[in-house]
Amino acid sequence: MERLFVDVDETLVFHDGCCGSPELISSLDEEIWDFDFSHPLMKNYPLAEAVIKWQRTSPDRKVFVWSLNNSDWVNKAANIFFKGIIPLEGIGSKYDLHGEILSTDLAIDDREQDMRWYLEPFEQVFSPEEFVQLME
Numbered sequence: 451m452e453r454l455f456v457d458v459d460e461t462l463v464f465h466d467g468c469c470g471s472p473e474l475i476s477s478l479d480e481e482i483w484d485f486d487f488s489h490p491l492m493k494n495y496p497l498a499e500a501v502i503k504w505q506r507t508s509p510d511r512k513v514f515v516w517s518l519n520n521s522d523w524v525n526k527a528a529n530i531f532f533k534g535i536i537p538l539e540g541i542g543s544k545y546d547l548h549g550e551i552l553s554t555d556l557a558i559d560d561r562e563q564d565m566r567w568y569l570e571p572f573e574q575v576f577s578p579e580e581f582v583q584l585m586e
Contacts, residue, residue: 451510453539453555455547456501458517458527460560461578464492497558497578498531500585505536512539516547518568544568 456462505511513536515528521542528541540547551571559566563575576584 451512452508453512453514453552454501454504455514455516455551455555455557455572456497457557457559457561458515458524459519461558462494462497462515462531463527464494493530494578496582500582501558502532502536503585504581514538514540514547514550516540516542516544518544521546 501513505513513532515524515532515538517524517527524541524543528538532538540550548568548571553571554573555571557563557569557572557575558578558581559569559575560578561569561575563569563572569575
């Protein structure tokens, strides 16, 4: 069974916009994940499509969506991208889900694997761009 952990911030969702034809998730003045929230969030459509394709290739594949931010934010992002499209094995904070990582698991994150404690256990960590290219 293959398992994939997908980061939210600057991976599935960009705070400064990027990646093709992004769509606004929130208004400029909506507070979503912190009290200083004052900018639009943009969807990374190519990555979301690649994750969906990866999961649909084999029904045994499991997808987790996680973030260092609070669980309300992770749930909102996970639902925006995947609700009713693919099943999700887990949704939550990196602190809560970190103990579930297996040495054979994969991750998608905008950070380098050797730069973040939460990425160390993974067999492989892809950047968003690498994962999109892999699935093309």
